[in-house]
Amino acid sequence: MRLRWLLFIVITFLSCSPANNELNNTAIQKESLALHPGEALFNAYCNSCHNDVAMEDARLAPPMLAIKQRYQNAYTDSTTFTKAIIDFVSHPTQEKALMSNALQKFNLMLPMEYPEQDLVQIADYIAKHTFKHPSDRPLTAPIDLESMTAMEKGQYFASSTKAVLGKQLMGKIHEDGTLGALAFCNLHAVHYTDSMSIKHHVAIKRVTDRARNAENKANLAEAEIIDTWKQVLSAGKKIEPLLESNADGSFNFYAPILTNAMCLQCHGTLDDIQPEVKNALQQLYPADHATGYGSGELRGIWSIHWP
Ligand code: HEC
Numbered sequence: 548m549r550l551r552w553l554l555f556i557v558i559t560f561l562s563c564s565p566a567n568n569e570l571n572n573t574a575i576q577k578e579s580l581a582l583h584p585g586e587a588l589f590n591a592y593c594n595s596c597h598n599d600v601a602m603e604d605a606r607l608a609p610p611m612l613a614i615k616q617r618y619q620n621a622y623t624d625s626t627t628f629t630k631a632i633i634d635f636v637s638h639p640t641q642e643k644a645l646m647s648n649a650l651q652k653f654n655l656m657l658p659m660e661y662p663e664q665d666l667v668q669i670a671d672y673i674a675k676h677t678f679k680h681p682s683d684r685p686l687t688a689p690i691d692l693e694s695m696t697a698m699e700k701g702q703y704f705a706s707s708t709k710a711v712l713g714k715q716l717m718g719k720i721h722e723d724g725t726l727g728a729l730a731f732c733n734l735h736a737v738h739y740t741d742s743m744s745i746k747h748h749v750a751i752k753r754v755t756d757r758a759r760n761a762e763n764k765a766n767l768a769e770a771e772i773i774d775t776w777k778q779v780l781s782a783g784k785k786i787e788p789l790l791e792s793n794a795d796g797s798f799n800f801y802a803p804i805l806t807n808a809m810c811l812q813c814h815g816t817l818d819d820i821q822p823e824v825k826n827a828l829q830q831l832y833p834a835d836h837a838t839g840y841g842s843g844e845l846r847g848i849w850s851i852h853w854p
């Protein structure tokens with residue numbers, strides 16, 4: 548029964564996508580039926596920066612095709628290949644990086660905390676999937692929001708906003724040090740979430756129970772989600788994003804914002820924060836509640852709403 552449904556979905560999908568008509572339908576059906584468990588994880592965690600859609604000047608990172616080729620040259624069997632990917636992503640350092648041009652152009656990949664078992668799936672997906680080169684796509688290929696489920700849309704909005712903010716922050720820390728980056732966050736963080744909102748016609752907020760900027764304070768509903776998710780984290784479980792559909796057909800989507808080592812330069816304990824950064828924070832935010840965090844804690848949530 549389930550198989551029949553899947554087939555139905557695959558066939559319906561194929562019939563809406565004219566480019567595939569030329570291809571061998573049986574082969575595609577086989578491939579689509581066996582969706583790799585790492586695919587959704589890759590799309591949620593990596594695709595916002597490593598996609599094959601963004602053209603050269605809009606890129607945040609090298610496309611995965613280029614990374615895969617570089618890693619396959621360096622690591623010829625599949626075990627060392629996946630191990631090297633997992634090793635880099637768990638802890639990106641300049642020494643481990645193979646792609647010196649990318650390093651120069653984009654700066655070192657931001658450290659992010661992913662569960663080990665997710666990375667295993669993602670690395671295996673990268674090893675098996677045939678990635679496209681951006682130039683294989685039409686120049687204007689938009690991300691096809693229409694064909695996404697509401698959950699996928701929410702994840703896309705959250706991860707692309709995070710990617711833009713993360714890139715700017717990372718770049719500023721490299722260029723101007725933590726103090727310079729602080730001035731940037733103070734002036735521009737709100738502006739960036741705004742520009743993403745305008746681009747996608749959705750309301751994107753970054754809210755918290757312990758605000759630095761009082762405008763980012765969670766409302767009651769959001770505060771409840773934060774409380775629940777803190778319990779999930781302290782039970783050692785993984786937080787799943789939350790989608791609510793409203794009676795008027797609109798959606799609310801929530802996803803966690805977790806700290807990593809880099810965040811502690813400005814959100815860590817008073818010992819983690821450099822004295823001059825501490826001073827600047829005291830001046831800019833006399834009522835700052837956003838220090839004292841460790842790595843891997845819930846700093847806040849994305850709260851996203853669209854009609
Ligand atoms: C916020 C943007 C961003 C996200 C999200 C991201 N990356 Fe990256 N990644 C980069 C950038 C920038 C580089 C290029 C600079 C470098 O090599 O560190 C990179 C480089 C890499 C490299 C090659 C590193 C080298 O030079 O050897 C691998 C492998 C990689 N990423 C894997 C992943 C995987 C897997 C995910 C998802 C779990 C992911 N990345 C998510 C930005 C990102």
Ligand code: HEC
Nearest residue numbers: 728729732733736755758759760763805810813837846847
């Ligand atoms: C260079 C210093 C700096 C770093 C590094 C930094 N932040 Fe912030 N963060 C700030 C400042 C300043 C604000 C207040 C921005 C404003 O006024 O809107 C802020 C605000 C926030 C907010 C909005 C809620 C609030 O308290 O106002 C979140 C969520 C947040 N940061 C998460 C993070 C995470 C997660 C990281 C690491 C990936 C990080 N930050 C790294 C300086 C920093």
